[in-house]
Each structure stands twice: as structure tokens, then as C-alpha cells.
Amino acid sequence: MDERLGASALRPVAELNYLNATNVARYRAIMRFIYLEYQRLKYWLKPEEIYEGVQAWGVLEGYTLDYCLSDLEQLKNWGNLASRHDGGRALSLEEYMRKKSQYLLTPYSIEIERMLEALEKVKGYGGSLETTYFDTIAECVHFIRERADQMQEGEALHNWEKLYLAFKTMHENAADFIASIHSIQAEEMMATDGFLAMKENLVNYLQHFVKSLQRSAYKIEGQLLKVTPHLRDLYLENVTADELRKPRIEEGKSAEELLAELQQGWRNLTRWFIGDDTGVSELTLLEKATKETIAKVVRSAVRLQERRRGGVSRRGDLEMIARRFAQLDRLEDAHKLAAYVFGLFETRHLQGEDRRETERADASTWEEPPNIRLIRTRSRRRAVRGASEPMRSHNAKREAYREQVQAMLAEERHFVEKMLGYGSVQISKLAPLNGKERMRLLQWIGRCTGTASRAFVTADGYKVAVLVPEPYETGLLRCEDGELAMPNYRIQVMKGEEAHG
Structure with missing residues (x-):
């Protein structure tokens, strides 16, 4: 389907002119009255009927029938109203001399008035989450x-x-x-x-x-x-x-x-x-x-809740605790009361490796020698500039991490080549897998089912695709440490040129 905009979608909408015209109140009153009569299944209206209906609302001061006729003709020129000649008999000389017409809302005007009626009822976004x-x-x-x-x-x-x-x-x-x-x-x-x-x-x-x-x-x-x-x-x-x-x-x-x-x-x-x-x-x-x-x-x-708790005064509780402390005679009892009331004070965790002198399980912590740690000050004062420290080298850590990543990529490459030998195979037809291969296969299935195309491309350029089985079609994934019952997915592994071909 061609979704490009046509010329009709970009034309100026003259039917909306009455909403921002100079005499907007007069036009809105006329259009609303004709729209309400349209809802009562009364379609063609005479100017006298429209004028009497608008006057009954009492919203326009000094409004005359001549003004009403002029407004109706202007609305007709904008395309809001259609007119036809009224073939009824004239009851007075004034009616005979005046050009008699009847007016009808156009389809555009009906939709505009419906929109305005709906907009008047809008109170916020609304909406709901219905299941x-x-x-x-x-x-x-x-x-x-x-x-x-x-x-x-x-x-x-x-x-x-x-x-x-x-x-x-x-x-x-x-x-x-x-x-x-x-x-x-x-x-x-x-x-x-x-x-x-x-x-x-x-x-x-x-x-x-x-x-x-x-x-x-x-x-x-x-x-x-x-x-x-x-x-x-x-x-x-x-x-x-x-x-x-x-x-x-x-x-x-x-x-x-x-x-x-x-x-x-x-x-x-x-x-x-x-x-x-x-x-x-x-x-x-x-x-x-x-x-x-x-x-x-x-x-x-x-x-x-935190703001509410923060605003509560605890003066009475603190005064009661102070009286309890004042009634104690021994320092040990005061320590016990403080432990019950305040609990342990906030601790500081220091990272490092403890050097233990003994591996005895019954050895007390207080018998171990202290480990000296340098703690930096939290003061805002600028510390005295000392000797510059040499740049630390992390080459050994980077090399160890690189070897670890290369080993993981090699394992994945070996598994991809193994699955490439199958080409397209169901879960139940696979040879027994070890623990790492099982985790990698389940990871593949999770990545594929999470995308609309049910496929992804590995770092080496191989395309892995999963075909979802029929409902209730299950298969056994055989592993060295047991069997796993799961949907009988079909796994496809293709090279880059085959995937694009």
C-alpha cells in the first residue's frame, strides 16, 4: 500500500474557518444548533427556525434575522452548510421578497462538531488497562x-x-x-x-x-x-x-x-x-x-513514607531513654541498654588480604596481629604535595583476561563448527552435550526467540536461526548430566554467505 500523502490530505481546510473567525460566537451557536437538530433527525432547516433556536439560548446580544442570514451564507461559502431552494408558500410580503432557502450540515461539519463535542468532555488523558x-x-x-x-x-x-x-x-x-x-x-x-x-x-x-x-x-x-x-x-x-x-x-x-x-x-x-x-x-x-x-x-x-517518617518528632522517645540512662548506677548496665536501644554502630569495610599467623579454628580474632592499612583522609583541605608515585602497570591482568576471552571464543567456535556439521537439526536428534554446550545452546534459543526474525549472527559471522515447533511438541535434550524435556526446537547454523544467499 502506498502510504505517501496525496494532494487532498494537504489542502487547507476551509470548513474550520468558523472556529477562529471574527464573529466566532455567532458561527459556533448556529453550527451547534443545526448539529443538535441533526441528532434529532431533523436535517433541512429554515433560517427562521435557526434564528429562533439561537435566540432561545440568549447568548448573543443584538442578534437579528439579517445577521443570521448573512452568517448562514458565509458558512455556506466555507463549505460548512449546503442549501436548497424552499418551495413552500410565502405567508407574508417580507418572506416573498426574501430569497427562501433551507440549510443542511455537510459531512465535514458533522465530524467537526462531533470532535468539538468530544473535546468539551475531555478531562485529562483518561484511558484504562482493560484485559x-x-x-x-x-x-x-x-x-x-x-x-x-x-x-x-x-x-x-x-x-x-x-x-x-x-x-x-x-x-x-x-x-x-x-x-x-x-x-x-x-x-x-x-x-x-x-x-x-x-x-x-x-x-x-x-x-x-x-x-x-x-x-x-x-x-x-x-x-x-x-x-x-x-x-x-x-x-x-x-x-x-x-x-x-x-x-x-x-x-x-x-x-x-x-x-x-x-x-x-x-x-x-x-x-x-x-x-x-x-x-x-x-x-x-x-x-x-x-x-x-x-x-x-x-x-x-x-x-x-520516608518523608513522613522524617518529619515525626522523636523528642518524647529520646527523653524517656535519657531518664532510663539516668536511673542506672553501673556503666556495664548502661552499655547493655545502649546495645538494646541503638544496636551496633555503623561499621567500615576494609578491602584487603588478611595475613594469618595460624590456621587454628579456635584462635581468637584478638590474638591475631593487626593488618596495617593506609586510610585516606576525607578532609576537604588540600593535602601536602608529596613525591610522585610511579604509574602502575596492569599488563599482567589484561593478558590474563585476554587469554580467558580467547578461550571462551575458542569454545564457542568449536561448538558452532559442531552445530554447523548438523546444518539443520531438532533438539531431540542432537548427540549428548556437556554442561557448557547445553548452556550455550539454551542461550542461543533465548536470543533467537527474543527477536522477531528468530535469528542472530555470531561474532564470527555465522547465522543461528531457531524454528519454533508446533504446540505441545516436546523433545529430550540429552546431556552428560541428565536429560531435559523442552519444546522440540529446530536449530539451523549457516555460514555468512549461505545466510545472505
């Missing part, structure tokens, strides 16, 4: 898999409208809810003590959504992967045919345009749940954003 939409989407995708080749007339369109409405509503509500958590109003509310009362319910709500997301949404991902291109095209063609069967008075979209829109909608659905070559799925991003929101809520609650 029922996932069940609806899963049900519709399952219906496509089972009935795409044998749907009755109208079933495909009904299923598509139900599927895409649930998907669109779920996505918009989730995006709005997450945005509301990060808004300025939410930041201010999280800094108040009243937030602690709702913190528990909010965290439970977010956690419940994450659990449902992990349980239901990934099932949808699996079902979408099983919808073959042939099945998808057949289903979308049935939806297009059902849409074209609807009787329309006005000229509608062609079959090619409808099919292109449906294909784009299907791509949006699969990109949201599965992802594509350009990045991870929106599902993954939503799960990450929800978890980050939970962490943010918990951090805000912890800060509030």
Missing part, C-alpha cells in the same frame, strides 16, 4: 483460523469490525492511561500524602494487567503466526466483498482501495503483537512501560 479486549481479539483471530475458507455472507465483515474495534480501543486506552501516569497532574498527586491510600490499588491494577498481558496477548501472537498468507488474503477478500454488498447512495471506495486499507489494518495488528524488521512489537513496549510505571508508583510511595 477483556485481549479475549475478544483472541476469539476473532481463532475464528479466522477456523472459518476463513467457509464463512457465510456478512460473517467476515462482522468479525473484522469486532476485531479491529477491540484492537484500536485497547491500544488507545492503554496509551492514554500510561500517559496519564506520566502527566504533570499525576506527578503532583504522587507527591501528596493522599497518594498512599490509592497506591496499593493502583499497583494491584497494573500487576493484574501485566499478568493478563503475559497470559493472553502472547497467545494471540502465537495464533497470528499460524495465520498463513493465503488464509489472510482469503479472509480480507471476504471482508471486502461484504463491505461492497452494502447499498450506498453516495460514491464509495473501490474494491482495490478497500482491500489496501484492510491490508494496512492487518499489518498494524500483526506489528503490534509480533513486531517487524524495524523494531520490537508494541506489545513488548507496553509491557515494559507498565512495569516501569509500577516501579515509579512504588518509588513515589517509598519517598512519601
Whole structure:
């Protein structure tokens, strides 16, 4: 589908002129009255009816019928209203002399007034994290898999409208809810003590959504992967045919345009749940954003609790403890009371290697000789400049680390060459593996299943790909230390030129 903007998408919208015109109050009142009458199924209106309806609201001072006629003609010129000649009989000489017309809202104006009506009700971001939409989407995708080749007339369109409405509503509500958590109003509310009362319910709500997301949404991902291109095209063609069967008075979209829109909608659905070559799925991003929101809520609650505890006066407790100390006669009793009240003082941990004189288990710490450590001062005063210290050499450590890395790369290269000999093999067909090989194979599977392409490239240029088995198809991974039951993945290892070929 060509997603480039056409000339119609870039034209100036003259229908919006009445929202910022000089006499905006008069135009808004006329358009709102005609829109309310349109909702009452009264479409063509006379100027006298419009004038009387606007005057009944009492919002315009000094407004006359001549002004109303002038405003109606201006709205007609902007494309907000359509007019026709009123063929009714004139009841007075004034009506006979005046050009009689009736006015009707244009489709653009209806959508503009609907938008304005919705904007007047906006209070913040709103939104919600509803999990029922996932069940609806899963049900519709399952219906496509089972009935795409044998749907009755109208079933495909009904299923598509139900599927895409649930998907669109779920996505918009989730995006709005997450945005509301990060808004300025939410930041201010999280800094108040009243937030602690709702913190528990909010965290439970977010956690419940994450659990449902992990349980239901990934099932949808699996079902979408099983919808073959042939099945998808057949289903979308049935939806297009059902849409074209609807009787329309006005000229509608062609079959090619409808099919292109449906294909784009299907791509949006699969990109949201599965992802594509350009990045991870929106599902993954939503799960990450929800978890980050939970962490943010918990951090805000912890800060509030710490601030509340910090503001509590402990003068009475300290006075009581002071009286207890004053009542003691012996220093040892004072030491014991201090141990109960204050506990151990903060300790300092010194890093280093202890040189022990004996390996006796019963030797006391106090019998060991002290280890002298140089402690730097924390004073802000500049220390006296002393002799310069020689530069320390870390060549030995770097060489040891280099040898360790080279050994790991050699082990990985040996395992890659071993798997390259198989070419393409299932888990159950592998020869017994040792512990390191098993961990490396499981790491490969984790890296592949975490990407949309189910593959990655090693440091030496070999491509490792994993084919996901059918549900409930398991195999035994034989190892030297036992057997591991797991999904019977198929592992493919290819050289660089084979992977690109």
C-alpha cells in the first residue's frame, strides 16, 4: 500500500474557518444548533427556525434575522452548510421578497462538531488497562483460523469490525492511561500524602494487567503466526466483498482501495503483537512501560513514607531513654541498654588480604596481629604535595583476561563448527552435550526467540536461526548430566554467505 500523502490530505481546510473567525460566537451557536437538530433527525432547516433556536439560548446580544442570514451564507461559502431552494408558500410580503432557502450540515461539519463535542468532555488523558479486549481479539483471530475458507455472507465483515474495534480501543486506552501516569497532574498527586491510600490499588491494577498481558496477548501472537498468507488474503477478500454488498447512495471506495486499507489494518495488528524488521512489537513496549510505571508508583510511595517518617518528632522517645540512662548506677548496665536501644554502630569495610599467623579454628580474632592499612583522609583541605608515585602497570591482568576471552571464543567456535556439521537439526536428534554446550545452546534459543526474525549472527559471522515447533511438541535434550524435556526446537547454523544467499 502506498502510504505517501496525496494532494487532498494537504489542502487547507476551509470548513474550520468558523472556529477562529471574527464573529466566532455567532458561527459556533448556529453550527451547534443545526448539529443538535441533526441528532434529532431533523436535517433541512429554515433560517427562521435557526434564528429562533439561537435566540432561545440568549447568548448573543443584538442578534437579528439579517445577521443570521448573512452568517448562514458565509458558512455556506466555507463549505460548512449546503442549501436548497424552499418551495413552500410565502405567508407574508417580507418572506416573498426574501430569497427562501433551507440549510443542511455537510459531512465535514458533522465530524467537526462531533470532535468539538468530544473535546468539551475531555478531562485529562483518561484511558484504562482493560484485559477483556485481549479475549475478544483472541476469539476473532481463532475464528479466522477456523472459518476463513467457509464463512457465510456478512460473517467476515462482522468479525473484522469486532476485531479491529477491540484492537484500536485497547491500544488507545492503554496509551492514554500510561500517559496519564506520566502527566504533570499525576506527578503532583504522587507527591501528596493522599497518594498512599490509592497506591496499593493502583499497583494491584497494573500487576493484574501485566499478568493478563503475559497470559493472553502472547497467545494471540502465537495464533497470528499460524495465520498463513493465503488464509489472510482469503479472509480480507471476504471482508471486502461484504463491505461492497452494502447499498450506498453516495460514491464509495473501490474494491482495490478497500482491500489496501484492510491490508494496512492487518499489518498494524500483526506489528503490534509480533513486531517487524524495524523494531520490537508494541506489545513488548507496553509491557515494559507498565512495569516501569509500577516501579515509579512504588518509588513515589517509598519517598512519601520516608518523608513522613522524617518529619515525626522523636523528642518524647529520646527523653524517656535519657531518664532510663539516668536511673542506672553501673556503666556495664548502661552499655547493655545502649546495645538494646541503638544496636551496633555503623561499621567500615576494609578491602584487603588478611595475613594469618595460624590456621587454628579456635584462635581468637584478638590474638591475631593487626593488618596495617593506609586510610585516606576525607578532609576537604588540600593535602601536602608529596613525591610522585610511579604509574602502575596492569599488563599482567589484561593478558590474563585476554587469554580467558580467547578461550571462551575458542569454545564457542568449536561448538558452532559442531552445530554447523548438523546444518539443520531438532533438539531431540542432537548427540549428548556437556554442561557448557547445553548452556550455550539454551542461550542461543533465548536470543533467537527474543527477536522477531528468530535469528542472530555470531561474532564470527555465522547465522543461528531457531524454528519454533508446533504446540505441545516436546523433545529430550540429552546431556552428560541428565536429560531435559523442552519444546522440540529446530536449530539451523549457516555460514555468512549461505545466510545472505
